[in-house]
Amino acid sequence: MPAIAIIGAQWGDEGKGKATDLLGSRVDYVVKFNGGNNAGHTVVVGDEKYALHLLPSGILTPGCTPVIGNGVVVDLAVLFHELEDLEARGVDTGRLRVSANAHVIADYNRTLDKVTERFLGSRRIGTTGRGIGPTYADKMNRIGIRIQDIFDEKILRQKVEGVLDLKAQVLTKIYNRRPATVDETVDELLAFADRLAPMVCDTGLLLNQALDRGETVLLEAGQATLLDVDHGTYPFVTSSSATSGGACTGSGIPPTRLGQVIGIVKAYTTRVGEGPFPTELHDDAGEHLRKVGAEYGTTTGRPRRCGWYDAVIARYAARVNGVTDFVLTKLDVLTGLERVPVCVAYDVDGTRHDEMPVNQSDFHHAVPIYEHLDGWWEDISGARTFEDLPANAQRYVEAVEAMSGARISAVGVGPSRAATVVRHELI
Ligand code: IMP
Numbered sequence: 114m115p116a117i118a119i120i121g122a123q124w125g126d127e128g129k130g131k132a133t134d135l136l137g138s139r140v141d142y143v144v145k146f147n148g149g150n151n152a153g154h155t156v157v158v159g160d161e162k163y164a165l166h167l168l169p170s171g172i173l174t175p176g177c178t179p180v181i182g183n184g185v186v187v188d189l190a191v192l193f194h195e196l197e198d199l200e201a202r203g204v205d206t207g208r209l210r211v212s213a214n215a216h217v218i219a220d221y222n223r224t225l226d227k228v229t230e231r232f233l234g235s236r237r238i239g240t241t242g243r244g245i246g247p248t249y250a251d252k253m254n255r256i257g258i259r260i261q262d263i264f265d266e267k268i269l270r271q272k273v274e275g276v277l278d279l280k281a282q283v284l285t286k287i288y289n290r291r292p293a294t295v296d297e298t299v300d301e302l303l304a305f306a307d308r309l310a311p312m313v314c315d316t317g318l319l320l321n322q323a324l325d326r327g328e329t330v331l332l333e334a335g336q337a338t339l340l341d342v343d344h345g346t347y348p349f350v351t352s353s354s355a356t357s358g359g360a361c362t363g364s365g366i367p368p369t370r371l372g373q374v375i376g377i378v379k380a381y382t383t384r385v386g387e388g389p390f391p392t393e394l395h396d397d398a399g400e401h402l403r404k405v406g407a408e409y410g411t412t413t414g415r416p417r418r419c420g421w422y423d424a425v426i427a428r429y430a431a432r433v434n435g436v437t438d439f440v441l442t443k444l445d446v447l448t449g450l451e452r453v454p455v456c457v458a459y460d461v462d463g464t465r466h467d468e469m470p471v472n473q474s475d476f477h478h479a480v481p482i483y484e485h486l487d488g489w490w491e492d493i494s495g496a497r498t499f500e501d502l503p504a505n506a507q508r509y510v511e512a513v514e515a516m517s518g519a520r521i522s523a524v525g526v527g528p529s530r531a532a533t534v535v536r537h538e539l540i
Pocket of ligand 1: 125126152238239240241242246335340352385386387
């Protein structure tokens with residue numbers, strides 16, 4: 114059984130948690146391979162609603178082993194807070210495994226994230242302020258602290274001393290902030306060691322052995338294609354690899370073992386933070402999508418920017434990730450519109466672009482070229498087969514599929530796990 118990756122095809126918040134959860138009972142391992150607690154999955158199971166930031170959504174599926182891979186940056190206080198919260202609600206979290214090679218978000222990186230954004234002013238990225246970018250920067254600069262360092266106090270102290278030497282200069286001299294001391298930082302991290310120890314292992318080995326046994330491994334992306342540090346709208350991106358290539362480097366599973374890539378795409382588009390967004394709406398239509406779709410950040414509570422479906426970025430995501438199946442989410446939010454615009458290409462200074470423009474500045478002032486599809490009025494939340502959908506909703510799905518570069522195998526018609534139309538079984 115090959116591994117399966119689930120990735121976001123837009124700017125995040127496409128509903129990956131629900132899609133993962135949909136497959137959950139047939140999956141043995143769910144792996145988070147990138148990002149940290151900047152993510153936000155909302156999963157509804159029965160009457161219970163769970164907002165997960167750091168933990169893979171597989172934690173909610175009995176029998177499934179959730180894994181935090183080497184590509185993740187871990188805020189340990191958040192990790193244990195989330196675990197305690199779930200345990201208090203009766204969720205068994207004992208199977209969680211954490212990579213010894215994952216990096217740790219330290220206090221100085223949370224501070225640096227916030228002060229840098231303030232310093233940038235109008236040039237800010239609009240980060241979640243959780244220390245994600247500075248922690249990945251430390252990883253690339255080879256001054257990061259890894260999970261395994263916490264189990265060797267001498268090494269931990271040496272590394273913290275080295276990195277704080279540098280960070281203290283920056284924080285005090287540039288930002289006028291007093292950083293935590295070496296002792297405070299070391300003690301904060303060591304405090305987690307006993308609870309962390311049973312979870313830590315070589316997760317790459319664990320996952321490859323599971324695949325050898327024929328078990329199913331699901332790799333679940335945080336953020337999304339257009340927020341990927343290489344393939345997204347740089348610099349308005351996150352600092353990790355959120356695409357299917359990142360699924361391999363962030364987990365230790367080789368590309369040759371990846372059999373399926375499921376792209377999650379919302380029936381319209383949203384984005385939080387700064388950066389270009391061609392189909393963004395600044396009028397009542399945008400407000401309508403935000404209200405009906407409850408488009409407020411799971412992690413930060415920020416109102417999301419809303420716009421119509423953009424087939425150019427869907428095609429781009431299909432190509433960059435090698436998407437084999439799309440899951441189209443939140444189709445129900447479009448119910449009640451007379452006509453539904455879909456962006457099929459961009460106009461950049463009078464030139465038509467069917468693909469993403471090469472230069473970011475062209476993307477910044479790309480004007481969407483819309484096709485207007487007929488809307489539907491019927492409540493679709495009870496639909497369970499494609500034929501249950503009204504004719505115009507079916508046509509919307511088929512039209513979007515034809516433009517987006519991969520088949521649409523499932524359609525979300527409401528927030529609950531059951532509210533899904535499955536056209537092709539995903540596994
Ligand atoms: P960072 O990941 O906190 O560094 O933020 C970088 C950019 O990615 C900002 O525009 C964030 O709003 C965005 N971002 C980070 N995580 C998510 C997510 O889970 N969903 C949507 N946007 C996100």
